[in-house]
Amino acid sequence: xxxxxxxxxxxxxxxxxxxxxxxxxxxxxxxxxxxxxxxxxxxxxxxxxxxxxxxxxxxxxxxxxxxxxxxxxxxxxxxxxxxxxxxxxxxxxxxxxxxxxxxxxxxxxxxxxxxxxxxxxxxxxxxxxxxxxxxxxxxxxxxxxxxxxxxxxxxxxxxxxxxxxxxxxxxxxxxxxxxxxxxxxxxxxxxxxxxxxxxxxxxxxxxxxxxxxxxxxxxxxxxxxxxxxxxxxxxxxxxxxxxxxxxxxxxxxxxxxxxxxxxxx
Ligand code: URA
Ligand code: SF4
Numbered sequence: 001x002x003x004x005x006x007x008x009x010x011x012x013x014x015x016x017x018x019x020x021x022x023x024x025x026x027x028x029x030x031x032x033x034x035x036x037x038x039x040x041x042x043x044x045x046x047x048x049x050x051x052x053x054x055x056x057x058x059x060x061x062x063x064x065x066x067x068x069x070x071x072x073x074x075x076x077x078x079x080x081x082x083x084x085x086x087x088x089x090x091x092x093x094x095x096x097x098x099x100x101x102x103x104x105x106x107x108x109x110x111x112x113x114x115x116x117x118x119x120x121x122x123x124x125x126x127x128x129x130x131x132x133x134x135x136x137x138x139x140x141x142x143x144x145x146x147x148x149x150x151x152x153x154x155x156x157x158x159x160x161x162x163x164x165x166x167x168x169x170x171x172x173x174x175x176x177x178x179x180x181x182x183x184x185x186x187x188x189x190x191x192x193x194x195x196x197x198x199x200x201x202x203x204x205x206x207x208x209x210x211x212x213x214x215x216x217x218x219x220x221x222x223x224x225x226x227x228x229x230x231x232x233x234x235x236x237x238x239x240x241x242x243x244x245x246x247x248x249x250x251x252x253x254x255x256x257x258x259x260x261x262x263x264x265x
Contacts, residue, residue: 010192013231017189018082079112082190086183090163096179098122098164098172104131108159108187115264116149117157117193118142119184119203121239122172128165133158138240142199145240149257157191159184161206174214177206188232195263196232197256200239207234223256226263233263 087107093099106123109132118134126136134142143153162172162180172180184206188196198204201217207229208217222236237256238249 010194014079014190014192017186017192018078079190083108083112083187086186086190090183093163093183096162096164096176098162098166098176101167102164103128105163106131106133106160106165107163108157108191109133110153110157111155112157112191114155114157114191115194116151116155116260117159117188117191117196118146118199119196119207120158120160120199121202122160122162123165124169124241125165127160133160134240137244141240141243145253145257148254149261157187157193159187161203171214172202177202177214181206188229193232195260196229196234197260198234198236200242204234204236223252226259233260235260235263 090105090107093105099105102123106127120134120138120142123133124136124138126139127133133139142158146153146156161184162176163183164180166172166176196207198207201214201219201222204219204222205214205217208227209229219236219238219242223238225236227234227236235256237253238246243250243253
């Protein structure tokens, strides 16, 4: 029951992210039917959630009917085309100076319906060459963590705050993070995960949306404190590259991962 409601809420957020301001009643009805909810109680509860969502967003989702043929397409198809469009833009992007030094932009990878998303800092040397996030040494550590949590890389969604490798592996500048943020924002909207684990201070800073404070962020002080980006739970933790140098802090990341698992339930 709870999962059905989560599903409907996710779906509404998803359509909102795709730009739909209104949904046809027929569509909502078929959604309820497809969720196999026979009882009137469940149905009215779901309808009230729809209304709460629409009021919250100051939109009237259920009353007026702007019909869009795209509704006949499957959800998977819509998500796929949204992510394809996004990735195409990233591949051609020249919006910040990192486009001059990168070899290849690195788009997110994994399950676009994932409930759990990992956000790193920026592609490293290996990622720049292969155009896949987290494939180097830090990536192996992240893969281990994902597997220890009971998933495969294909089950979750993995991406970076900035999509291009900064020269000499330096930290991305605030200006670069800000320019690139539109891509991350859209990625999060499309995937619409329940929980995000931010790996290190850059990703954490980006989702905190506080400008000009990157230097002040200390991940060791922030981790262990959960916050929200839009309505998504964000669990900040150490970056795997830091853990490669400070193995004793791995258990703290494991604590954060367990918190993520609890929040996914
Ligand atoms: N570090 C990151 O932050 N991202 C990668 O993809 C690889 C290393
Ligand atoms: Fe574009 Fe982001 Fe790459 Fe900069 S880092 S060029 S904004 S994709």
